[in-house]
Amino acid sequence: MERLFARQDDWELGTIFWYAVVVWFSSSLLSQAVYLAFYGVPYDAVDLLKQFGPVYYLVFAVELFIWIGIGTAVVFRVVKKLSNSPLQVASHA
Numbered sequence: 325m326e327r328l329f330a331r332q333d334d335w336e337l338g339t340i341f342w343y344a345v346v347v348w349f350s351s352s353l354l355s356q357a358v359y360l361a362f363y364g365v366p367y368d369a370v371d372l373l374k375q376f377g378p379v380y381y382l383v384f385a386v387e388l389f390i391w392i393g394i395g396t397a398v399v400f401r402v403v404k405k406l407s408n409s410p411l412q413v414a415s416h417a
Contacts, residue, residue: 338397345394 359367373380 341393341397348390 356366373383376383
């Protein structure tokens with residue numbers, strides 16, 4: 325029980341990354357819910373981003389980079405999980 329509340333001075337990069345993903349997804353979901361509560365329809369992200377003008381492409385590139393990072397992290401985690409688990413060979417007896 326003491327270990328549960330022990331101060332952790334060094335966080336793994338993967339842990340920080342997943343916290344960032346959860347915060348990012350939750351804030352996006354919350355903003356969509358608030359907009360829906362006020363206006364009755366979900367907002368169109370493309371129209372909102374186009375209001376940025378030329379900065380739209382930068383925002384799009386950053387979001388694309390984030391999604392590529394999430395995909396890469398998921399693939400690495402699955403590969404690591406599969407490579408660490410022993411193969412179960414079925415015997416045909």
